[in-house]
Amino acid sequence: MAWDFATDxxxxxxxxxxxxxxxxxIEPLDHVLGHPCDVRDPRRNALVRPLQAQVRERGLWACHxxxxxxxxxxxxxxxxxxxxxxxxSRFGPTVFGCQAPDSGNAEILAHYGTPxxxxxFLQPLLDNEIVSCFAMTxxxxxxxxxxxxxxxxxxxxxxxxxxxxxxxxHASFAEFLIVMAVTDPDAPxxxxxSMFIVPTNTPGLRVIRNSGFPTExxxxxxxxxxxxxxxxxxxxxxxxGEAFVVAQTRLGGGRIHHAMRTIGEARRALDMMCxxxxxxxxxxxxxxxxxxxxxxxxxxxxxLEQFRLLVLRTAWLIDRHKDYxxxxxxxxxxxxxxxxxxxxxxxxALLLHGSIGISEEMPFAHLVMxxxxxxxxxxxxxxxxxxxxxxxxxxxxxxxxxxxxxxxPSQRERALARFxxxxxxxxxxx
Ligand SMILES: Cc1cc2nc3c(=O)[nH]c(=O)nc-3n(C[C@H](O)[C@H](O)[C@H](O)COP(=O)(O)OP(=O)(O)OC[C@H]3O[C@@H](n4cnc5c(N)ncnc54)[C@H](O)[C@@H]3O)c2cc1C
Numbered sequence: 001m002a003w004d005f006a007t008d009x010x011x012x013x014x015x016x017x018x019x020x021x022x023x024x025x026i027e028p029l030d031h032v033l034g035h036p037c038d039v040r041d042p043r044r045n046a047l048v049r050p051l052q053a054q055v056r057e058r059g060l061w062a063c064h065x066x067x068x069x070x071x072x073x074x075x076x077x078x079x080x081x082x083x084x085x086x087x088x089s090r091f092g093p094t095v096f097g098c099q100a101p102d103s104g105n106a107e108i109l110a111h112y113g114t115p116x117x118x119x120x121f122l123q124p125l126l127d128n129e130i131v132s133c134f135a136m137t138x139x140x141x142x143x144x145x146x147x148x149x150x151x152x153x154x155x156x157x158x159x160x161x162x163x164x165x166x167x168x169x170h171a172s173f174a175e176f177l178i179v180m181a182v183t184d185p186d187a188p189x190x191x192x193x194s195m196f197i198v199p200t201n202t203p204g205l206r207v208i209r210n211s212g213f214p215t216e217x218x219x220x221x222x223x224x225x226x227x228x229x230x231x232x233x234x235x236x237x238x239x240x241g242e243a244f245v246v247a248q249t250r251l252g253g254g255r256i257h258h259a260m261r262t263i264g265e266a267r268r269a270l271d272m273m274c275x276x277x278x279x280x281x282x283x284x285x286x287x288x289x290x291x292x293x294x295x296x297x298x299x300x301x302x303x304l305e306q307f308r309l310l311v312l313r314t315a316w317l318i319d320r321h322k323d324y325x326x327x328x329x330x331x332x333x334x335x336x337x338x339x340x341x342x343x344x345x346x347x348x349a350l351l352l353h354g355s356i357g358i359s360e361e362m363p364f365a366h367l368v369m370x371x372x373x374x375x376x377x378x379x380x381x382x383x384x385x386x387x388x389x390x391x392x393x394x395x396x397x398x399x400x401x402x403x404x405x406x407x408x409p410s411q412r413e414r415a416l417a418r419f420x421x422x423x424x425x426x427x428x429x430x
Contacts, residue, residue, distance in 0.1 A: 087264020171222025
């Protein structure tokens, strides 16, 4: 029987190194640098590049990818154990070559890209010489892809794109965008769109503005306009009408990887709660000695461990099935559970730190905002809860006896009928 929570010694030694490296070398970067994806920032490059070299030497670069792309092909469970440490710092994923959205974009380029697309876009992306952006959401809605209007029309050897994209993260740093556009409006609903690689210096592509949420240091979510932007015909990624299939390839992985990093964010907040509870004194005793504080610590630990087990189990299922579609229900459950865990733990940590907790000197206000980020990005929680419930009901097998007019009293009557004689017999004999 295989049911094991242990990590093998060799990998644990790697994780221990990562944990030390994160705390000593990477977490401090959060306080002195701007955005981890700003590859044009010389200060960022001077501090981040040598750390990336150490990660490569250690054999831990881009572990989400297979060896043919310079990664380790670790699989999702090992990746979860790594990512939950990297999530402690904004710079962790970048230093280890597995930052979103580049990680998902690299996966689809590796999977669907032509040799020329891989040479031009994938290799520099894997080397973190450039960064990328995934532009799917439109101003009129993100949760329902059927409302997307951005068009791509074939004109000779080119595709001509027109329309708008909204909240395209890291658009301002990106060398290229991966854009979903309608190519075949009359096709069946999930065959209408195709995916395109659009270099950001393409004439006709304009940044209307960059948006951000209040705790972000730099607004990076692009509101973009395509006004007759032309790309060569060979910039289509995947087949014509296959955008939904390509998108799902990256979104399944993207959601579970976000969840792994969220464990790291929540654990950092919990560590800081412990530090505060043990060091701050009020009314003659430590915060740690107050029962309401103890309850908050205990609730936080329980919620985080429950969530972590759900994430690890889902990672294990992905490794087992090697197909995100077969684990859709579990990924939706992880996605739906994630915001509340982060929100509640970060809020308790904020309160426990008092006034400094709410200030920009501490990470908690940002982590609370992050909980809304993970609630919305890659599809709102409500949509994932609906997916989960539909899949549960699809997989549930009603017993003939309960169907079609199930009601609890009838269950009781059947149970009484079944045991009536046996119980009567026992009653007679005592
Ligand atoms: C930080 C961040 C980063 C993002 N990065 C990117 C990116 O890089 N690329 C990209 O393409 N997009 C990105 N997005 C956009 C994201 O995918 C959308 O915000 C999301 O899909 C929701 O779309 P919307 O914002 O248009 O909200 P809407 O679709 O208008 O939904 C608004 C709200 O309505 C409710 N709702 C919607 N549908 C349902 C339903 N079926 N049942 C019940 N309630 C529902 C939910 O409360 C939902 O939050 C990002 C978003 C955020 C917040």
